[in-house]
Amino acid sequence: MKKNSFKPRKFAVVGAGPVGCVVAAFLARGGYDVTLCDVVPSLLEPALEPGIVLEGSDNFQAGVSRITTRVDDLANDPPDVIIVTVKATALPLIASALEGFTGEGRYVVSWQNGIDTERVLATTLGARSVMRAVVNYGCTLLKPGHTHMAFHQRPHYLQELHPDSREAAVGICAALTACGLDTHHTDQIRNMVWSKAVNNSSMNPICAVTGKTMFDVINDPILFNLVDSLLKEGVSVARANEFILGPDFYPDTINYIRNAGHHKPSMLQDIEAGRRTEIDFINGKIIEYGVRVGMPTPFNTTLRSLVKALET
Numbered sequence: 001m002k003k004n005s006f007k008p009r010k011f012a013v014v015g016a017g018p019v020g021c022v023v024a025a026f027l028a029r030g031g032y033d034v035t036l037c038d039v040v041p042s043l044l045e046p047a048l049e050p051g052i053v054l055e056g057s058d059n060f061q062a063g064v065s066r067i068t069t070r071v072d073d074l075a076n077d078p079p080d081v082i083i084v085t086v087k088a089t090a091l092p093l094i095a096s097a098l099e100g101f102t103g104e105g106r107y108v109v110s111w112q113n114g115i116d117t118e119r120v121l122a123t124t125l126g127a128r129s130v131m132r133a134v135v136n137y138g139c140t141l142l143k144p145g146h147t148h149m150a151f152h153q154r155p156h157y158l159q160e161l162h163p164d165s166r167e168a169a170v171g172i173c174a175a176l177t178a179c180g181l182d183t184h185h186t187d188q189i190r191n192m193v194w195s196k197a198v199n200n201s202s203m204n205p206i207c208a209v210t211g212k213t214m215f216d217v218i219n220d221p222i223l224f225n226l227v228d229s230l231l232k233e234g235v236s237v238a239r240a241n242e243f244i245l246g247p248d249f250y251p252d253t254i255n256y257i258r259n260a261g262h263h264k265p266s267m268l269q270d271i272e273a274g275r276r277t278e279i280d281f282i283n284g285k286i287i288e289y290g291v292r293v294g295m296p297t298p299f300n301t302t303l304r305s306l307v308k309a310l311e312t
Contacts, residue, residue, distance in 0.1 A: 006105070006171030008080035009033055013064075014071060014094060016043035018139040019266075020085035021147045023111060023181065025052040029062040030179025035079060036064045037071055044069065046145025056149035057137070058180075071097040081107050081172055084121070087270075088114040088281040095124035102129035107168055109133055109158065113266065114281030115197045115289075118161060127161040131169055133183070134158075134192040138263045150263035153256070154182040159189035194243040198234035199253045201283045202227045204267035205303035208277065208310065211268065214260040227257070229299045230283075237286050240293040271310050279307045 009032060013024040016038035024047065028034045036047045044067040046052070051063030068074070071094065074082065078101055084094055098108060102125050109131045110118040118132035137152040156176070160169040169185055176183040186192065206217050206226055217223045231253060238245055246252075270277040283300040290297040 006168040008172060008175050010077075010079040010081075011035070011175075012037060012074050012079040012082045013085060014038075014082060015085035015087075016040070016047060016144070017085065017087075018141040018147045019111065019135070020083075021047065021052050021141065021145065022054060022058075022137060022139055022149065023083055023085060024064050025054050025060070025062045025147075026176075026179045026181045028052070028064050029060060030175075032175065032179065033079075034064040035066045035068060035074065037068050037074065039069055041069055043144045046143075051145070053146045054149055055147075056139075057152040058149050074098075075101055078106055080105065081109060081175075083109045083111045085111045087276070088112055088117050088120075088278045089276050091117060091120040092124075095121050099124050102126065105168075107131055107165065107172065109172065111135055113196070113200060114278050115193055115285035117281060122161055128165050130161045131158055131165065131172065132161065132189050132193065134189065134196050136196075138260060138265070140264060140269060151260055153259075156181060156183045157186045157189060157192050158183050159186050188244070191244045194238045195245050195249060195253075197282055197285065198231065198238055198245065198249075199256060200265070200267075201234050201286055201300060201303075202231040202253070203257055204265045205279060205283055205307050206230075207265050208267040208271045208279075209303065209306050211272075213262040213264055213268075214257060215262045218254075218257050226299070230303065233297055233299045234286050237290045237293070237295055237297060240295055241289050267307065271307070276311055277307055279304050279311075283307075 011027050012035040013020045014037045024036045047064050048067050051061045053061045111133045122130040134157045138150040140148045160166050173183045173185045267277045283304040286300045287297045
C-alpha cells in the first residue's frame with residue numbers, strides 16, 4: 001500500500017448510544033457515507049430523519065446515510081471502516097457478528113473505554129484488521145438521536161495493532177480529523193489506554209456508587225480522598241507493568257477531572273438505566289494486572305465489588 005493511499009469514504013458505526021451518535025454525526029457532517037447500527041430501533045430512527053443532534057461543547061445536526069438493526073446487513077455493502085462504540089461487555093458478540101467482513105482494505109476500530117478491548121476484537125478478527133482509539137469527550141444521551149456533549153478535549157488518538165496496517169490507520173485519522181474529530185496517529189496507544197483507564201477508574205465507580213456527578217465528587221473532601229487512593233493505586237499497577245503514564249500524570253488527571261463539570265460518567269448512566277457497566281474492563285483490569293505483578297489492589301477491588309452489587 002502506498003503511503004497515505006487509504007482514504008476511507010464509507011463508515012459504519014456500531015452502537016447508537018451517546019458515543020456512537022457523536023462519531024456518526026461528525027462523520028455525516030463531513031460528507032462521509034455513514035451507516036448507524038444498533039439492535040434498538042428507537043435509537044436509530046431519529047439519526048436518519050431529522051438527524052442526530054449534538055449540543056454542548058459542539059452544536060450541530062447531521063443525518064446518517066442509512067440505519068440497520070442487524071450487523072449482518074453490513075455484509076451487503078461492506079464499509080471501509082467499522083467503528084465499534086458499544087459497551088465492552090458486548091464485544092464477544094460483536095466480534096462474532098463481524099467475522100468474515102474484514103479483509104484487505106476493511107478495518108474495525110475499537111472506539112471504546114476500557115483496557116484490552118481491541119484484543120477481544122483481534123482474537124476473532126485478526127490483528128491486521130483491528131485498531132484502537134482513545135477518545136477524549138464526555139457525552140450523555142438526552143433522548144434517541146439527541147446527545148449532550150459535556151466536554152470535548154481534542155485530539156483523540158488511534159493506532160493499528162499490526163504494523164502492516166499503519167498507513168490505513170493514518171488514513172482513518174485523516175478522515176476523522178477532516179470532519180472535526182481531530183485524531184492523531186500514535187505508536188503509544190497502550191500507554192494512552194492505561195492513562196485514560198486509570199483516570200476513569202478513579203472517578204467512574206465512585207460516581208456510580210454515590211449517584212453524584214464528577215463535579216460533586218471532586219469537590220467533596222471525603223470522596224476526593226477515595227479518588228486519590230484509587231488514582232495512586234492504578235498508577236502503581238500501571239508502572240509495575242511498565243506502562244508509561246508520564247511524570248505529570250497525577251496533576252494532569254486531577255485537572256482533567258476538575259474540568260469535566262457536572263457530568264455523569266458512563267458508569268453512572270449505566271447504573272441509572274439498569275444496564276451492565278464496563279467495570280470489568282476498567283477497575284477489573286487494574287485488579288487483573290495487579291495480580292500479574294503480585295500487587296494488591298484493595299481500593300479497586302472494593303469499588304468493583306460495590307458496582308457489581310448494584311448491577312444485580
